[in-house]
Amino acid sequence: MSVREIRLFGDPILVTPSAEILDFASAAGLIQDLIDTTSLSGRAGVAATQIGVGLSAFAYNVQGQIGYLINPKITELSGGLIPMEEGCLSVPGLWHPAIRHTIAKASGFLLDGSAIEISGEGLMAQALQHEIDHLSGVLYLDRLEKQERKLAFKALREQVWFTR
Template sequence: MSVREIRLFGDPILKTPSAEIRDLASASGLIQDLIDTTSLSGRAGVAATQIGVGLSAFAYNVEGEIGYLINPKITELSGDLVPMEEGCLSVPGLWHQAMRHTVARATGFQLDGSRIEISGEGLMAQALQHEIDHLSGILYLERLEKQERKLAFKALREQAWFTR
């Protein structure tokens, strides 16, 4: 398939909750595009909404582990809620301390209909939370503490790609 263009902050699809995928097998092209798009260097994950598709799926590439989830749900958040350095392909050039749990577990489906569970600590926990937030129409900027959010939006307005 292909590497898809990433939608940027301000695109309405990034604020729109995704729809459940009912026919899993029909999502094979989308899943391949997500994996191809995520496979580029420096990408821990890409949600379908980030490539302009309002369906509930994402791919991840964390520490060499590549995979995907269709219709994912967070089933457990544990460990401390701590500030983690976080960026987003849809908000390029910005990195801020987002509040995330240190451990996360999610379930979802594979193309063949099998249910899968993924859990992780650190970067994997962060990626699960970040990508599933995208599918709910939430950007990481909304997870910032108040003062950090003010700094982020000031920096956002100064980005060359940002349009009003």
């Protein structure tokens, strides 16, 4: 299919919870677009909302592991909460320590309707939490501690792409 344009901070779709996908077969084009969009260098994951589609799906590309989840849900978080340096394609140019669990497990579905569970530590755990947050209308900026959030929004207002 194709690499899709990433929606930027301020676009209402980024703070709108996504709808569940009911007909998996009809999502094949979306899934391929997510995988294609995630395949570009420096992209650990892309949620459907980030490409302007309000449906519950994301693709990931973490340390050579490529895949996707439809209607994903976090099923387990462990390993403690720590600040992890994080960025977002929808908030380009900014990196801040978001509070994340070090181990995460998520479940969802594949296009053929089969259930799948993915788990990971470190970057994979972070990617699972980040992308599923997107599908709930939550940005990583919402996971920052209060003082860090103030710094992030100050830096955000200084970005050339940011429109008021």
